[in-house]
Amino acid sequence: MIDTQKTGEFRYEVSDIRDQDEAGFGLTPSQTVGPYVHIGLTLEGSEKISDEGEQVTFTVIDGKGGPIADAMIEIWQTRPDGTYNTETVDGFRGLGRGMVDETGSVTFTTQLPVAADGEAPHLKVGVFARGMLERLYTRLYFPGNDNSADPVLQLVDAARRDLLIAEPTDGGHRMTIVVQHEDPEKETPFFRV
Template identity: 40%
Template sequence: MVQPLDYLKESASQTAGPYVHIGCTPNFVGINGVFKQDLGAGKLYDDQATGTRITIRGTVFDGGGYALKDALVEIWQADAQGLYNSPSETAGAPDPHFAGWGRSPGDMDTGEFLFETIKPGRVPFKDGRFMAPHITFWIVARGINIGLHTRMYFPEEDAANVADPVLARIEHKDRVPTLIAKPDGENAYRFDIRLQGDGETVFFDI
């Protein structure tokens, strides 16, 4: 029997800040005893992990060009073989020494986030074509009602980036560079995220 659902009213939404750090990174804000270590903190790999170790730094900027000092950033990615640390992975066994997921609350003075991870391998798109190596980013902060998704691609992967089926779907090609990290030293990258205005990062509806 079908029941009417008009009595179910939509709950009010609110932005993530300023309490997101209390719930997600309590040690970071000085609340000890909840977790031994904040979930997703630290390196995404241990000494036995395979692949190239890389460092990613960046800042989330608002529409006025100011750094968001209370943003929380998470990443999710494949390992060096292109396999995800997920029960739904069917292409092979992912590296057990690589987490595949990390979280950074950023620096409260500068807004800069930091990840120490492994450069990912290529993974297939839903039609079987291989995507370029990339890392998925999720951002929450004050003024954001729903977390924003974007991707970071690698500047040295020119051929793979050109053939990437997701990048190919971006209508305005002049915005593709907002998804390409900048070299920032040996095995290090800079990936700034701009929410609005000049150089606004491409976000994905996931």
């Protein structure tokens, strides 16, 4: 599981090297996204994609049901004309970023996307968190749409497609993103991009 609250010993030996000239040559360990991933990536109000719209809430949890309280969610979506663009046009931009709170949740204000390029209306979702070498990519589809012909959703096993369909709420939608569940059938489907 992703450790969001340090307890116990470090996984790797703590080095006593204090200067780069003291370090030997060779391979270095891979770097992960650190606890400060949000610095410089999120701006105040970046969860507001549209001046008007509905709320879309994401909650990121680990396989044991605990919140991943340092995750950042990034979403991209079509503009009302079916094109992708991150410039603000008529109070709308197609990109949003937000840090989750202590419950693992972040809420965006946006308009519902439209169908484009032969795909059902959806949000493209990126998940960043401490300990991940690369962001995770997934999608959020909306109930009430004909999602059956979406070519990307068709790549997911039929039994797991519902994990990518938003749950309606008062005034919006919600998606729970499950990372590293012991039962692969319960983990959110992620895509290799």
